[in-house]
Amino acid sequence: MSLLGMVNKFKHKGEIRESKDEIFIGEMIYLLSLQGWPCIGFTRKIMGVEVTATGADLQNVRFRTLNDPVLYSLHVRLDRKSGSGALSAALIGSKATLYMTGEVKNHLADPDDLVNQWATDIKNILKFPLMGQIKVNHELNSIFAEKGAVIDIDQYVLAGEQGRNNLNALLLGTVNELREGLKKYKK
Amino acid sequence: MTGQTEAYEAVFVDLVQKSWKMFGEMDHATRVDDIFLGAVIASAVRLGRCLIDLESDGTSHFVRFEDMSNRSRMTFRLQHLTPTLMAAKAHGHQANVTIGVGRLVSDLGKLWGAFKQEFKSAFVMQDEPGIVTLDADMSSGYIYAQIPLIWNLDEYLGDNGWQPDYEKIASHIYCCEVSLYKYLDGRLKLA
Numbered sequence: 001m002s003l004l005g006m007v008n009k010f011k012h013k014g015e016i017r018e019s020k021d022e023i024f025i026g027e028m029i030y031l032l033s034l035q036g037w038p039c040i041g042f043t044r045k046i047m048g049v050e051v052t053a054t055g056a057d058l059q060n061v062r063f064r065t066l067n068d069p070v071l072y073s074l075h076v077r078l079d080r081k082s083g084s085g086a087l088s089a090a091l092i093g094s095k096a097t098l099y100m101t102g103e104v105k106n107h108l109a110d111p112d113d114l115v116n117q118w119a120t121d122i123k124n125i126l127k128f129p130l131m132g133q134i135k136v137n138h139e140l141n142s143i144f145a146e147k148g149a150v151i152d153i154d155q156y157v158l159a160g161e162q163g164r165n166n167l168n169a170l171l172l173g174t175v176n177e178l179r180e181g182l183k184k185y186k187k
Numbered sequence: 188m189t190g191q192t193e194a195y196e197a198v199f200v201d202l203v204q205k206s207w208k209m210f211g212e213m214d215h216a217t218r219v220d221d222i223f224l225g226a227v228i229a230s231a232v233r234l235g236r237c238l239i240d241l242e243s244d245g246t247s248h249f250v251r252f253e254d255m256s257n258r259s260r261m262t263f264r265l266q267h268l269t270p271t272l273m274a275a276k277a278h279g280h281q282a283n284v285t286i287g288v289g290r291l292v293s294d295l296g297k298l299w300g301a302f303k304q305e306f307k308s309a310f311v312m313q314d315e316p317g318i319v320t321l322d323a324d325m326s327s328g329y330i331y332a333q334i335p336l337i338w339n340l341d342e343y344l345g346d347n348g349w350q351p352d353y354e355k356i357a358s359h360i361y362c363c364e365v366s367l368y369k370y371l372d373g374r375l376k377l378a
Contacts, residue, residue, distance in 0.1 A: 015327060016253075019239035026238025026252075030229045038349055039225020040218045042243035059241065061225075066349055109203035111196065158237075158255075 016158075020094050021080045023157040024167070025059045028076065031168050037063045037074065065102075070179045070186045072105035072142075080153070094153035100171075101146040102178030106187045108141060113187075117141075134181045145181040147174055213272045215348055219280045220267035223340050224248045226351030227263050227360070234357060236261065246270065260289035260329060261364060268337075280340040286360060287322070287333030288367040292375070299323075319370050332371035334363065 029039050041062040059078040065071040077099040108114055117138065137144045156167040228238055231252045239260075240251035248265045264285040269275045315335075322331040343352050 016239065019237070022239055022241050023237045025241060026228050026232045029225050029238075030232035033225070033229035033351075033353065036350075038222045038351060039228070041221045042224075042241070042245070042248070062221075063225075064349065107204070107207050109200040111199070 017094075020153045020157055021059055021078055021096060024078060024096075024153050025061060025076075027157060027164060027167055028171060029061065031164070031171060032063050032074075035065075035172075036067060037065050040064045040073070068179070070104060070183050071102045071175070073103045074175065074178075075101040075103070077101075081150075096151055096153055097148055098151050098170075099146060099148045100174045100178065101144050102175065102182055104143045104182045104186050106141055106143070106185070108187070134177060136181060136185075143182060143185040145178045147177060149174075216272040216275045216280075217270055219275070219340055219344065219348065220246070220248065220265055220270070220282060222344060222349070222351065223282070223356075224250065224263075224265055226343065226353060226356050227265075229351075230353045230357035230360070231261065233353065258291045260287075260331070261360070262287035262289065262331060262333065263360070267340075280344075282338055282340055283335060284338045285333055285335045286363045286367070287331045288364050288371060289324075289329040289331040290368075290371060290375070291328055292330055293328065319367065321371075321374065330371065330375070332367045332374070334367060336363075 032039075039061060042060055058080070059076075061076050063074045063076075065074050078096055079099075080094070080096045082093065082095045106113075106117075108117060117140065134145050134147050137146070151170070156163050156170070159166070224243075228241075228250060232238065235256070236252040236254050238250060239253050240249065242249045246267060250263050252261045252263075253259070254261075262285075264283075264287075266283040268281045268283060269278050316337050317334065319332055319334050322333060323329070324331070341348070343356050344350065345352065
């Protein structure tokens, strides 16, 4: 192998290591497309405003959950914490926090319903979730349930069919939990 | 509640509901590029490729894939030309699409040749579709051939605009890739 070939091989390994979060997102978009859920954005909604935040080590993807009996949309945020460099990958692995947020949208127009919704918004405004718990938050016509977890990306990507099955189970399992948490708010 | 108040409320509810419907149409018009990009990603992963790069600023999007079995790469750049409902109603959802294919080369001469070509390409007007250009990534040793096109996204998103035709998207990208590889391999032989 030529010197350039050896250098390329080394650099290629580094590039793929750095890209594990993107590979994870690609697999996720594929698996959710199998549910009939198209991707609708690479942005994050903060206080009702969409913020573009997809790039190095932070991925935001939103899906429209078509035909789901409860959910209107799903937002996934992957924040990579370690494993971009060779040393941290060897010592800690590719750790990341994965936040999934399900949204129920109630198109309320009746003034009495709007007053009730506002009262619940105020009750929930100061509640913050602990890792692994589901936090429910009301924002006018939308009700959000969010769950966060620390994951090891290596369990899900570049791990063959088993990795894909693990990711599918993680995604659909979390969506089920979010759906259960939000079911009572669907009108 | 008096009958008159009920009547007022009924009008109010109707106005709110009509607003939601129109808002839904406007919202969809701004998301068509994202729906399409997601479909491109899903189509490529379905064919066994890995997404290795994803950049998006909300209007301009860039993705790069790699086939881990032979290290070949595919790039896809998308810019929505009609991101408002009014423009989309008049022209349909059109987008600038740039498709590229990349080969890993270990010959420094070939890489350098493509790099010189890229330098020359920078001085050529590239706002017309259908012009194939070469691009070299000296840091990773890849040479890319890429072509800008204009696509009508409505053709790929189903009747309601929410159901991408993954087969069609994959097939059209593949057809472009075959031609680009032919061009790239021909150029590399000459280098």
